[in-house]
Amino acid sequence: MMNSLPLAAAALLLASVAAQAQTMQVSPNGARASIAGSAETFTGTVTVTPLFTASEHSNAGGGLVEFTPGARSHWHTHPAGQTLIVTAGTGWVQEVGGEKVAIRPGDVVWTPPGVKHWHGATAESSMSHIAITPVHDGSAVTWLEPVTDEQYR
């Protein structure tokens, strides 16, 4: 079972405290509880595992996002942009007004600030990526409407 949001928030807080220690910190796989992507921001089954948080040293936080086939984010923008590193499977990204673009492991996607877009798995394949998202004025993302089945297919 995945942890509820309060536990996830506690894990993020602990990660943040660890990041401020003055010795090397190894955060083992399994120590950062995965979170089910909310139906308010994703379609289908999406799992988010926190990796690291923004800090006084770097303005970007990172997480692993895993999409099952057919799952995708809602349309959204990032105030300071976002970098994706695809780690598994095959997915799609699409900018508003553009075509869907297939992404595969090792591909790196840069979405500039304010560009409306979505990302997710293809209809037939799962897809995982690491997302590295700079925080601007306390915000990393502005969520918009769902990607309809017509837009997705």
Add this chain to the structure above:
Amino acid sequence: MMNSLPLAAAALLLASVAAQAQTMQVSPNGARASIAGSAETFTGTVTVTPLFTASEHSNAGGGLVEFTPGARSHWHTHPAGQTLIVTAGTGWVQEVGGEKVAIRPGDVVWTPPGVKHWHGATAESSMSHIAITPVHDGSAVTWLEPVTDEQYR
């Protein structure tokens, strides 16, 4: 064959230009030439593949670093720290004065600014990690002396 450093520098420049475009940019796996880790900063066979560069939006750049068994970085420090996300194999990290710590896929390592340390594969296993390194005053790393075989074993 890996490309020489001038070509790698050109690839980084192109990646930087792409990062400033106002549309989504997919940099496919294979488009960013891998670089052999220099004997001045690594022991053994190490391959570095650039992923993204620091920009006006985020102060950290990222790369994939692959170590063959026995390969490791020299001792070094990072002026603004570094985050490692282990992606394959089994490796070791060590802070000066501390013990070697084993790292495995999904583990996340934070090294604070100025902490002298090294990272690499174990003697028997390869190890790969993504390194995310904030740039401070134009510098991401200060290289020091090699890790001797006695220190490594």
